[in-house]
Amino acid sequence: MGKKMVGSKTNDFLENAWLLAFRACGGGFMLTHGIPKLQQLFAGGQIAFPDPFKIGALWSLALAVFAEVLCAVLVVLGIATRLAVIPLIVTMSVAAFYIHAHDKFASKEMALLYLLIYMTILVYGSGNFALGRIIRGN
Numbered sequence: 001m002g003k004k005m006v007g008s009k010t011n012d013f014l015e016n017a018w019l020l021a022f023r024a025c026g027g028g029f030m031l032t033h034g035i036p037k038l039q040q041l042f043a044g045g046q047i048a049f050p051d052p053f054k055i056g057a058l059w060s061l062a063l064a065v066f067a068e069v070l071c072a073v074l075v076v077l078g079i080a081t082r083l084a085v086i087p088l089i090v091t092m093s094v095a096a097f098y099i100h101a102h103d104k105f106a107s108k109e110m111a112l113l114y115l116l117i118y119m120t121i122l123v124y125g126s127g128n129f130a131l132g133r134i135i136r137g138n
Contacts, residue, residue, distance in 0.1 A: 012128075019127025020078070026117040027075035030088065034068025041065050052098045067091040075121065078130020085118040092118060 040047070041061050049061040067087035074084035095111035126132060 016127040016129050019124060020129040022117070023078060023081065023121060023126060023130075024076050026114070026121060027072040030068050030072040030075075030114065034065060034072055037061060037065050038069050050099050052094050063087075064091055075118075077132070078126035079132040079135070081126035081130065081132060082122055085121045088118045089115060089122065 049057040071084040092115040096108040100108035
């Protein structure tokens with residue numbers, strides 16, 4: 001037991017199971033932020049949303065919904081995972097370094113944690129337990 005804990009050999013099953021859990025949590029948790037934005041997008045009426053790229057509040061909200069809903073679902077499923085985390089990385093970077101740039105750390109902490117999660121997924125990928133691998137047949 002002790003040798004397994006300090007050795008350099010990895011357990012492929014555990015590594016891939018962890019990547020699945022990490023992906024599912026990272027994407028699933030983001031949906032709790034994305035679903036309310038999706039509802040706001042389709043509720044009609046005045047859109048009150050930050051516009052960091054000066055493209056209009058509606059388009060800024062639509063891009064956030066794209067990342068926080070569609071891309072988050074793709075991450076959970078493990079479909080085009082590395083590509084899907086890029087909009088999430090951009091969204092969390094904007095939230096942390098633009099929207100909350102002058103706020104106290106506590107206001108940007110969640111965005112930074114999500115950013116860390118998505119950067120990790122970008123580096124390590126989806127793992128073997130991903131729908132994308134089944135679709136591709138490998």
